[in-house]
Amino acid sequence: MLESPTPDRNATVLLLLAIAGCVDVVGLGETSRYFVSYMSGNTTQLGQLLAYHDYAAALMPIGLIALFVGGATLGTLIVEAAGARAAGALLLVEAALLALAYAGLGTLRPMLGVILLPVAMGLANIVTLHNGGASPGTTYATGTLVKLGVALAGLGRDGGGSRARDVLRYAIMWLALLAGGMLGAIGQLRWGAAVLLVPVAALAVLGLVDLMLTGRRRA
Numbered sequence: 001m002l003e004s005p006t007p008d009r010n011a012t013v014l015l016l017l018a019i020a021g022c023v024d025v026v027g028l029g030e031t032s033r034y035f036v037s038y039m040s041g042n043t044t045q046l047g048q049l050l051a052y053h054d055y056a057a058a059l060m061p062i063g064l065i066a067l068f069v070g071g072a073t074l075g076t077l078i079v080e081a082a083g084a085r086a087a088g089a090l091l092l093v094e095a096a097l098l099a100l101a102y103a104g105l106g107t108l109r110p111m112l113g114v115i116l117l118p119v120a121m122g123l124a125n126i127v128t129l130h131n132g133g134a135s136p137g138t139t140y141a142t143g144t145l146v147k148l149g150v151a152l153a154g155l156g157r158d159g160g161g162s163r164a165r166d167v168l169r170y171a172i173m174w175l176a177l178l179a180g181g182m183l184g185a186i187g188q189l190r191w192g193a194a195v196l197l198v199p200v201a202a203l204a205v206l207g208l209v210d211l212m213l214t215g216r217r218r219a
Helices: 007-031 039-051 056-107 116-129 139-151 160-218
Strands: none
Touching: 007 056, 007 116, 007 160, 039 056, 056 116, 056 139, 139 160
16 A cells, blocks of 8 residues: 555545445446445345345345455455555456446346445455545545535644545546446446446546556666
């Protein structure tokens, strides 16, 4: 993980958050009810379904949660194996997962694509961790809004300038998620699942550039 995020890394995190918002909207559209990134919402719905003894329907949120955890596990293993090249490797793997998800959504069995979306989003939390120092769990709004509230409470105290920067940072992070969700919804209405190709291209470019820069620094 980077110890002190640079402006370009912070910009990368904002782009990653926008991508997460876009993908979550696509997943919501494909499942009609469930999220591929917001596991708190899926957990609440799982509790409701279990309480109503609707065990067949409960399999969907259980599967999404398990796949999300699997994605985070995969991302962590990639970090351990890739070392200094972890950031670029994670970006490329996320791009590949989303590309495969798009391909699966276009088949007669779209669930083949849906199951890859939570894997990609679980891994995306590890991606943001290693591309700008953001904490895990930043691909959904709840954690960001809590941090925003904490920063707002600290305004006017010692280190007020730092608090103000934190307020701005978390507000912009939330707006990045919001913008990604809006653009993802608009794109899905116009192009369907093909909207996923936009984040695929962005992630692939970022990943390749990161690997090139890492190679130069190590040379």
